[in-house]
Amino acid sequence: MRPDPVTPNPIPRDRAKRIAARVETWFAKNARDLPWRTSPRDPWMSLLSEILAQQTQISRVAERIPALFSTFPSPTHLAHAPEQSILALWSGLGYYSRARNLHKSAQMIRDSFDGNVPSAVDDLLKLPGVGRYTAGAIASMVFNQRAPIVDGNVRRVIMRIEGADLDPANKATDQYAWAQSQRLVNACTSPALFNEGLMELGALICTPRAPKCAQCPLSRSCRARRANLQDQIPAPKKPAARKAIHHAAVIVTDAAGKILAEQRPARGLWANLWQAPTLESAERAPTPRQITAELGVRKLKPAGHFLFKTTHRDVHFHIYSAHPAEPSPGTPRGEFLSPEAIAAKPLATPHRRILLEIAPATARP
Ligand code: SF4
Structure with a gap:
C-alpha cells in the first residue's frame, strides 16, 4: 500500500x-x-x-x-x-x-x-x-x-x-x-x-x-x-482534452511546375506561415462542393489524407489536386511559386509535406 x-x-x-x-x-x-x-x-x-x-x-x-x-x-x-x-x-x-x-x-x-x-x-x-x-x-x-x-x-x-x-x-x-x-x-x-x-x-x-x-x-x-516511490512521484497528469479539426488542402500546379501557395492568416494556428490553399472546418471534412466554391478551383481529385497532431489538436489533412477555376467565377487564392521559392518560405511541417513532397507526385498541369 x-x-x-x-x-x-x-x-x-x-x-x-x-x-x-x-x-x-x-x-x-x-x-x-x-x-x-x-x-x-x-x-x-x-x-x-x-x-x-x-x-x-x-x-x-x-x-x-x-x-x-x-x-x-x-x-x-x-x-x-x-x-x-x-x-x-x-x-x-x-x-x-x-x-x-x-x-x-x-x-x-x-x-x-x-x-x-x-x-x-x-x-x-x-x-x-x-x-x-x-x-x-x-x-x-x-x-x-x-x-x-x-x-x-x-x-x-x-x-x-x-x-x-x-x-x-x-x-x-x-x-x-x-x-x-x-x-x-x-x-x-x-x-x-x-x-x-x-x-x-x-x-x-x-x-x-x-x-x-x-x-x-x-x-x-x-x-x-x-520509500520506493520514485515511479509514482509525481503522479501522472491527466491528459488535456484534444480537439479534432479538418483542413482540406488543394494542390494546384501550373504548366511550368509552379505550385499555388498562400500565406496563412496573421492570427491563430501557424500564423503567417505558408500553405497550399486550404479550407478549414471544426466540425467535419469540408465537402468538394464547399472546397471548389471557397477556393476557386475545379476538377477536384482526392490525393491523400494524413493526421498531424499538435499539442492540443488532431488536425486531419484532406489533400486534393485541382485545376484553377479560371477565368470565372473566381481566381484561386495565393500565388504560383517554384518549389525552391516555397522551400525558402516559412512552412509548418504538414505544409512542407503537402507542398514539397505530395505536390510534385500529384502535379496536374
Ligand atoms: S534518479 Fe531521481 S528518483 Fe532516483 S535517486 Fe535520483 S533523484 Fe531520486
Whole structure:
C-alpha cells in the first residue's frame, strides 16, 4: 500500500548544501557537449537556446541553433530582420509564436538595453515570451545569479528528492517547487553550474519513467527512492482534452511546375506561415462542393489524407489536386511559386509535406 503523502517542508540549509554540491560535481563531469555551453557563455545564444528548448527536444535545438545563431549573431541582427526570415529559419520547429516573440524581444533588447541581453530577472521578464523559468535560467546560467528555476524536469527532481507526493496540477505544488529551488540555489557554490546540472539530471537521470537511481548522485539523499516511490512521484497528469479539426488542402500546379501557395492568416494556428490553399472546418471534412466554391478551383481529385497532431489538436489533412477555376467565377487564392521559392518560405511541417513532397507526385498541369 502506498504510504501517506509526505508533508513538504523547506529543505534545511545543510541538506540543501549537500544536494547542491553533489549536483555540481556530477554536472562538471557529465555535462553534454552542446553548442551554447561555451566558456564564457554567450548571453544571446543562451537566450536563443532557452526559447527553442521551451517546446523542442534538446537534440533538435542543438541541430538548429548554429544556423539561427550564424544568421542572427546578435539581438540587433534579428531586430532588423523581417519577421518572415526568422519564421523561415524556424520552419518545422512548431510553436511559431516563440519566433515572433523572439523577434519582439530582440527589438526590445536593441531599443531598451543597448543591444545586450539583460542580466536581471526583472528585466528579462519584460521580454516577450520570457517567463519566470527562462529569466531564471539566463540570470543564473549566464550571469551566475542566485535565481531559482523550475521547469518540468526540475520540479520532478525536487519532488522526488523530498518525497513530496503533491498533485502536479495544483498551483501550490508550483509554489513549493519554486521555494525549494530558491533554497537550493542559495546553498550552492555556483548557481550556473548547479541550475544547469539540476536540469541535466532531470533530463538524463531522473527521467519521468524508469529513473536511473543507481547512477544518480542524489540517490543517498533521495526520499522517493528510499520509500520506493520514485515511479509514482509525481503522479501522472491527466491528459488535456484534444480537439479534432479538418483542413482540406488543394494542390494546384501550373504548366511550368509552379505550385499555388498562400500565406496563412496573421492570427491563430501557424500564423503567417505558408500553405497550399486550404479550407478549414471544426466540425467535419469540408465537402468538394464547399472546397471548389471557397477556393476557386475545379476538377477536384482526392490525393491523400494524413493526421498531424499538435499539442492540443488532431488536425486531419484532406489533400486534393485541382485545376484553377479560371477565368470565372473566381481566381484561386495565393500565388504560383517554384518549389525552391516555397522551400525558402516559412512552412509548418504538414505544409512542407503537402507542398514539397505530395505536390510534385500529384502535379496536374
Ligand atoms: S535517486 Fe532516483 S528518483 Fe531520486 S533523484 Fe535520483 S534518479 Fe531521481
